[in-house]
Amino acid sequence: MTPIKTLGRAGPARNEHMTFRANMGVGRHGWLRLTPAYGVRLVRERLAELPEGSTVTDPFSGTGTTPLAAAELGHTGQSVDVNPFLIWLGRVKTAHYSSETLLAVAHATRDVLANARRHKKKNDLWLPKLFRIEKWWSPGALHSLKALRNGIDHYEGPVRDLLEIALCRSLISCSNAAFNHQSMSFKESDEKPALFDMNDAEMAFVNFEKEMTAIVESARFELLGSATLHQGDSRKGVAGLAPADLVLTSPPYVNRMSYIRELRPYMYWLRYLDQASDAGDLDWKAIGGTWGTATSKLNSWVPEVKTPVDESMRKVCDLIRRDGGKNGPLLATYVHKYHHDMWLHFQAITPQVKPGGKVSYIIGNSTFYKHEVPAHEWYAIMVRELDYTDVKVETIRKRNSNKALFEYELTATRR
Ligand SMILES: C[S@@+](CC[C@H](N)C(=O)[O-])C[C@H]1O[C@@H](n2cnc3c(N)ncnc32)[C@H](O)[C@@H]1O
Numbered sequence: 001m002t003p004i005k006t007l008g009r010a011g012p013a014r015n016e017h018m019t020f021r022a023n024m025g026v027g028r029h030g031w032l033r034l035t036p037a038y039g040v041r042l043v044r045e046r047l048a049e050l051p052e053g054s055t056v057t058d059p060f061s062g063t064g065t066t067p068l069a070a071a072e073l074g075h076t077g078q079s080v081d082v083n084p085f086l087i088w089l090g091r092v093k094t095a096h097y098s099s100e101t102l103l104a105v106a107h108a109t110r111d112v113l114a115n116a117r118r119h120k121k122k123n124d125l126w127l128p129k130l131f132r133i134e135k136w137w138s139p140g141a142l143h144s145l146k147a148l149r150n151g152i153d154h155y156e157g158p159v160r161d162l163l164e165i166a167l168c169r170s171l172i173s174c175s176n177a178a179f180n181h182q183s184m185s186f187k188e189s190d191e192k193p194a195l196f197d198m199n200d201a202e203m204a205f206v207n208f209e210k211e212m213t214a215i216v217e218s219a220r221f222e223l224l225g226s227a228t229l230h231q232g233d234s235r236k237g238v239a240g241l242a243p244a245d246l247v248l249t250s251p252p253y254v255n256r257m258s259y260i261r262e263l264r265p266y267m268y269w270l271r272y273l274d275q276a277s278d279a280g281d282l283d284w285k286a287i288g289g290t291w292g293t294a295t296s297k298l299n300s301w302v303p304e305v306k307t308p309v310d311e312s313m314r315k316v317c318d319l320i321r322r323d324g325g326k327n328g329p330l331l332a333t334y335v336h337k338y339h340h341d342m343w344l345h346f347q348a349i350t351p352q353v354k355p356g357g358k359v360s361y362i363i364g365n366s367t368f369y370k371h372e373v374p375a376h377e378w379y380a381i382m383v384r385e386l387d388y389t390d391v392k393v394e395t396i397r398k399r400n401s402n403k404a405l406f407e408y409e410l411t412a413t414r415r
Contacts, residue, residue, distance in 0.1 A: 027218040028093045031165050033172075034063045034262060038250045038362055042396075043069040046248050046360055050075065053225075057244035059234035059349055060251045060287075062259070064090030067227035077227035080238045082285045085263060085272040087231045092161040094227035097219040105162050105219075109212045112151035112163060113205055119147040121196060126150065128268035129275055136265060140200030141174040148208055149269060162215055168266045169211040174204045175265065233285060235344040243354040250362040251287065251345070254338045254373050258283050258291035287341040290334060298333055307343040308385045309378040316371055323369040331368050339375070343382050350386050353414040359388070361410040364399055376408035388412035 029040045043065055047056065058066035058079035063086065067077030071094050081087055097105075119125070125146040130136065137145065148170070152163045232238040252259070260267070260283045267273040273282075280293030290298055307313070317332035324331050353359060366373045376393050384391050391412040399405035 027221060028068055029065060031093055031215065031218070032063060032089060032168055032266070034259070037063045037065055040065055040069055042362070043248065044073070046246070047073050047075065050246060054245040055242050055354075057241060057247045057349075057352065058249045059238075059247065059345065060249045061086060061090050061229060062250070064093050064227075064229065066248050067229060068093050068223075071223040071225040071227040074224035076225055076242070078230070078241055078244075079227070080230045080232045080234050080241070082231070082233055083259060083263070083282065084231050085267045085270060086259075087229045088161075088270075088272075089165075090227070090229040092158075092165060094223065094229070095158060095161070096223065097158060097162075099220075101158050102216050102219060104159050105212070105216055108155055108159050108163060109166075109209065112148060112155075113209060115151045116144060116147035117205060119143070119150075123147070128271075128273075130264065130268040131276060134194075136175050136177055137171070138174075138176070138194045138200045139196040140198060140202075141204045143196070144201045144204035144208075145171055145174075145269070148204070162219060163212070164270055165215055166208055166212040167269065169215075170204055170208040171265060171269055173207045173211070174200065177265070235287065235341050235348060237348045237352065241352050243352060243357070245354055245357050247349060247353055247357070247359040247361075249360070251342065252289075252338075253364045254288060254335060254366045254375050255364070256288070256290050256334065258289055258294075259286060260289065261291050287345070288334075288338045295330070298330060298337065301333055301337055303336065303340050305340065305343065307340055307382065309339055309343075309381050312378065312381070313339055316373060319371045320368045323371070328369075335368065335373055339378055339382075342375075342379065346379075346382050346386055350388075350414065355414055357414050359383070359410075359412050359414070362396070362407060363410060364405060364407045367402070367404050372404060376410055379410045383410065383412050387415050389415055 026040055047069055050056070052074045053076070055076045055078065056066060056070040058077070061067065061079035061081035064079060067079045067090055070077030077094065079090060081090070121143060123143075123146070126149065127133065127142070127146055133142065145167070148167055152160060152167060155163060228240075230238050230240060260279045264273060264279060273279055276292060280291060283289030283291040284294040284297050313336060317335055320335065321328040321332040349359075361379060363376050363379060365375055380391050380393050389412070391410070394409050394411075395406050396409050397407045399407055
């Protein structure tokens with residue numbers, strides 16, 4: 001096997017403009033955060049190379065950065081995700097909002113806030129079954145969120161969609177959870193139950209109003225192009241996708257990060273999740289998902305197909321199994337299943353790329369017990385087995401303080 005040359009396009013520095021941080025405060029891109037989202041600047045740089053009116057596909061849509069950026073630049077964006085909440089989010093971010101709709105949103109905001117402020121402290125409004133919800137919000141904040149949720153339930157269509165985006169943003173701004181890490185965590189707090197504080201309740205209302213104003217402002221901007229989002233599984237061919245001029249995406253990384261885990265506060269409040277088992281079921285459908293019941297399913301997983309990287313993978317997996325103690329076998333299976341599923345994906349997406357069309361995958365490597373899992377190299381081997389030429393891997397940035405972790409871009413052209 002020829003070693004893969006890694007070139008530094010932007011140099012392997014920690015370039016924050018390439019991550020979700022760069023998406024905050026850039027109009028619709030800043031509506032909701034997901035730590036592993038990639039930066040809109042990087043996406044725009046790649047899209048700038050395309051003629052206007054191109055078709056751009058993202059098979060791992062996440063927060064919809066690619067379809068939104070494509071539509072903003074006058075292209076046709078299309079994307080796929082297994083997670084129905086993310087499909088909803090992407091559709092709301094890429095929708096057209098008339099001035100009548102935005103006026104109706106302003107009226108609805110006032111109405112929802114006025115009703116929510118009138119709700120008595122002790123009420124029996126609907127509350128999501130999020131595990132240990134009292135850790136996430138103080139009693140005052142929780143009271144307000146319930147009252148806002150109840151008020152929003154009286155609306156439908158695009159007005160309700162925008163109110164729900166503001167609810168998502170407010171529930172994060174008044175939460176005890178810290179969202180500025182790779183993975184969501186709780187701020188240090190003493191374990192004493194907090195008392196009801198009217199200031200917390202009022203703060204949540206003030207936040208909601210502020211968020212709503214910013215959302216309406218950014219919803220005013222017209223998109224030059226359009227976008228369609230499909231709920232589906234990118235390991236299989238997705239019906240309804242037009243052949244792409246460019247596939248631009250950042251798939252899940254081989255790092256056991258669960259998108260469902262990260263998104264659970266939004267998904268519970270917006271009723272995409274009702275109980276913990278729903279989360280595990282959905283994560284099992286996601287490539288690299290291992291949260292909740294998905295982990296036990298992994299224990300009995302057997303591959304359906306062989307992949308072109310089985311040989312290289314076996315060597316690394318043997319080391320992980322050897323050095324990983326009681327978790328070794330599970331993690332070795334995790335690494336195997338991840339690449340097995342990506343192989344299914346590469347085979348499924350290839351016929352959905354135009355001849356001469358390009359693919360660009362932003363992917364990180366990972367380490368388990370100091371053994372590197374070079375996903376970028378294994379992607380290149382898989383893509384070379386398919387109908388592509390000009391397969392290249394470039395290093396685009398260093399990921400974090402772990403010296404071994406980088407982000408790469410794999411590019412190739414369909415024959
Ligand atoms: C790294 S995130 C994408 C982030 C995105 N680029 C952004 O800017 O928000 C990977 C996404 O792949 C989705 N995903 C995982 N397995 C999938 C599958 N089999 N089919 C479609 N989407 C999948 C996850 O739900 C997650 O949203």
